[in-house]
Amino acid sequence: MRLENTGIEDSIVDLRPLDHLTGKHAFIRAGQWDYERVTYDYKIGSQEKNVTYYIRIQGHAIEGDVDRGDAVIKLLTPLLGKHYYPHGVEYGEAENFPESLVERAHTLVSKVADEIQHYKK
Structure with missing residues (x-):
């Protein structure tokens, strides 16, 4: 599910402050990057058997x-996904997400977006 209107999409920011700010809010990049893309995930446990939710902030290097570590990143629209063990994460619009989870996801991404405003290019 796309998390529209969070204020983060299309933001342009240097990689180092982006890593710091996302980490401060428990979004983890870990090994989820390549030379041109970054992905930050926030893991949310679930009472459902073998289900975990993820909020994903993605971006690609424009420079x-x-x-x-010298990339300038343009952020994309964040996603809310549901991981089905052992199959993987589904981000499709056909997925059903509890309204409280959607609200939480918007709040978490909006907090990151607010702080990124100070570092935007």
């Missing part, structure tokens, strides 16, 4: 290189 520089993620590997060298």
Whole structure:
């Protein structure tokens, strides 16, 4: 599910402050990057058996290189996904998400977006 109107989409920010701000809000990049893209995930446990939810913030380098740490990242519209063990994460609009989870996802992404405003290019 796309999380529209969070204020983060189309933001342009240097990789280092982006890594810091997302980490501060428990969004983890870990090994989820390549030379041109970054992905930050926030994991949310569930009472449902073998189900975990993820909020995903993604971006792509418009300048520089993620590997060298000098990239300038343009952020995309965040996603809310549902991980089905052992099959993977589904982000489709056909997925059903509890309204409280959608609200929480919007709040978490909006907090990151507010802080990114200070570092936008």
